[in-house]
Amino acid sequence: xxxxxxxxxxxxxxxxxxxxxxxxxxxxxxxxxxxxxxxxxxxxxxxxxxxxxxxxxxxxxxxxxxxxxxxxxxxxxxxxxxxxxxxxxxxxxxxxxxxxxxxxxxxxxxxxxxxxxxxxxxxxxxxxxxxxxxxxxxxxxxxxxxxxxxxxxxxxxxxxxxxxxxxxxxxxxxxxxxxxxxxxxxxxxxxxxxxxxxxxxxxxxxxxxxxxxxxxxxxxxxxxxxxxxxxxxx
Numbered sequence: 001x002x003x004x005x006x007x008x009x010x011x012x013x014x015x016x017x018x019x020x021x022x023x024x025x026x027x028x029x030x031x032x033x034x035x036x037x038x039x040x041x042x043x044x045x046x047x048x049x050x051x052x053x054x055x056x057x058x059x060x061x062x063x064x065x066x067x068x069x070x071x072x073x074x075x076x077x078x079x080x081x082x083x084x085x086x087x088x089x090x091x092x093x094x095x096x097x098x099x100x101x102x103x104x105x106x107x108x109x110x111x112x113x114x115x116x117x118x119x120x121x122x123x124x125x126x127x128x129x130x131x132x133x134x135x136x137x138x139x140x141x142x143x144x145x146x147x148x149x150x151x152x153x154x155x156x157x158x159x160x161x162x163x164x165x166x167x168x169x170x171x172x173x174x175x176x177x178x179x180x181x182x183x184x185x186x187x188x189x190x191x192x193x194x195x196x197x198x199x200x201x202x203x204x205x206x207x208x209x210x211x212x213x214x215x216x217x218x219x220x221x222x223x224x225x226x227x228x229x230x231x232x233x234x
Contacts, residue, residue, distance in 0.1 A: 002079075002080040002083050002084050002085060002086055003084070003085050003086065003106050003107070003216055004076055004080055004086045004088065004104055004105045004106050005023075005085065005086070005087050005088070005105060005106060005107050005108075005109060005212075006087075006088040006090055006098075006101040006102055006105040006107075006108045006109070007019050007020045007023075007087065007088065007089055007090065007108075007109045007110075007111065008088075008090035008098050008101065008102070008108055008109070008110060008125055008129075009090075009110055009111055009112065009118075009121060009122065009125055010098075010121045010124045010125045010128065011117070011118070011121040013113070013118075014111040014112050014113050014118055014121075014122075014147050014148070015111045015113075015147035015148060015176060015182075016089065016090075016111050017040070017044045017045045017048065017089055018147075018182050018186070019109065019111050019145065019147070019176070019205075020036060020045055020087050020089045021045060021048055021049075021058075021186075021191050022182075022191045022192055022193050022202075022205040022209075023087060023205070023208075023209055023212075024036050024058065024061045024085075024087055024191075025057065025058060025061065025190075025191040025193045025194055026193050026205060026206060026209045027084070027085045027209070028058065028059060028060035028061050029060075029193065029194070031060075032060070032083075032084040032085050033060065033062075033082065033083045033084045033085070034060060034061045034062065034083060034084065034085045034086075034087065035061070035062045035063075035064055035079035035083040035085070035086045035087070036049070036061060036062070036063055036064065036086075036087045036088075036089060037064045037066050037072065037075055037076060037079065037086065037087070037088045037089065037101075038063065038064070038065050038066060038089050039066040039069060039072055039088060039089060039090055039091055039097050039101065040089055040090070040091040041091060042091075043065065044089075045063075045089045046063060046065055048186055048189065049061070049063050050189075051188075051189025052189045052190065053189055054188045054189050054190040054194070054195070055190055055194045055195070056194075057189055057190035057191060057194055058191075062079075062083065064079060066097075069091075069095060069096055069097035069100060070096075070100075072088070072097055072100040072101055072104070073100050073103070073104050076088060076101070076104050077104070088101045088105065098125070098128050098129075098132070099128065099131065099132045099135065100132075102128065102129045102132035102133075102140055102142075103132045103133075103135060103136040103140070105140065106141065106216065107141045107142065107143070107212070107215065107216065108129050108140060108141070108142040108143075109142075109143065109145050109172075109212070110122050110125050110126065110129075110142060110143070110144045110145065111144075111145045111146075111147045111176075112144050112145070112146060112147065112159075113146070113147055113148040113149075114146055114148070114149055114158070114159030114160075115159070119159060119162055119163065122144050122163070122169070123169065126142060126144075126169055129142045141215070143170055143171060143172050143215075144163055144169055144170070144171040144172070145171070145172050145174075145175075145176065145208065146159060146160065146171055146172070146175040146176070147175070147176040148176070148177075148178045149175045149176065149177050149178065150177065150178060151175070151177065172208060172211055172212070173211060174204060174207045174208040174211050175204070176201075176204050176205065176208065177200065177201070177204060179192070179200065179201040181195060181196050181199055181200075181201040181202075182201055191205075192205060193205055193206060
């Protein structure tokens with residue numbers, strides 16, 4: 001069986017598609033068969049993927065375009081039959097698509113910048129995931145990934161505390177910094193994990209994905225941040 005991981009936010013701009021792209025390429029470079037379901041009407045990942053020729057970007061990653069959100073569950077189930085990892089890039093708006101994607105996922109990753117607006121929207125997304133859990137009558141794991149961060153800043157520390165202490169929402173230990181490499185990589189149709197494989201941007205996504213894998217394999221993390229289920233993937 002494979003992992004199904006949704007990456008979702010109820011607003012645009014927190015790095016949702018960048019996270020999907022770098023996760024997909026990281027898994028592919030590790031020899032995993034990866035499928036990405038692009039459910040966003042803007043097709044940002046699809047456009048990025050179609051440019052992917054630089055350094056074999058997205059080699060080993062299959063793209064499934066979703067034009068009807070009613071087919072998300074069916075297409076995710078189908079992709080899971082012959083892929084190790086299925087990533088769902090969920091539209092950056094509140095929609096039934098998030099309920100469908102979350103309802104079939106092992107884990108929902110919620111990217112958010114360390115800003116008041118993004119924190120509010122992330123909390124809304126969490127509520128939608130919780131609604132999906134009630135509808136599917138099962139626990140759905142979710143965690144917030146802080147993106148566009150600047151380490152050591154008061155804003156970052158405040159955002160982390162607001163999620164964990166005030167709202168009881170756990171976050172990934174790894175954060176994704178605000179780095180020019182992601183814009184450059186996207187321009188060339190590749191990802192940071194290939195474009196600058198030893199660079200800080202690539203290492204952050206590698207560390208995040210390793211952390212996520214540990215949640216999926218072990219069901220717990222050393223810092224007690226995230227949990228998920230199922231087997232396979234490394």
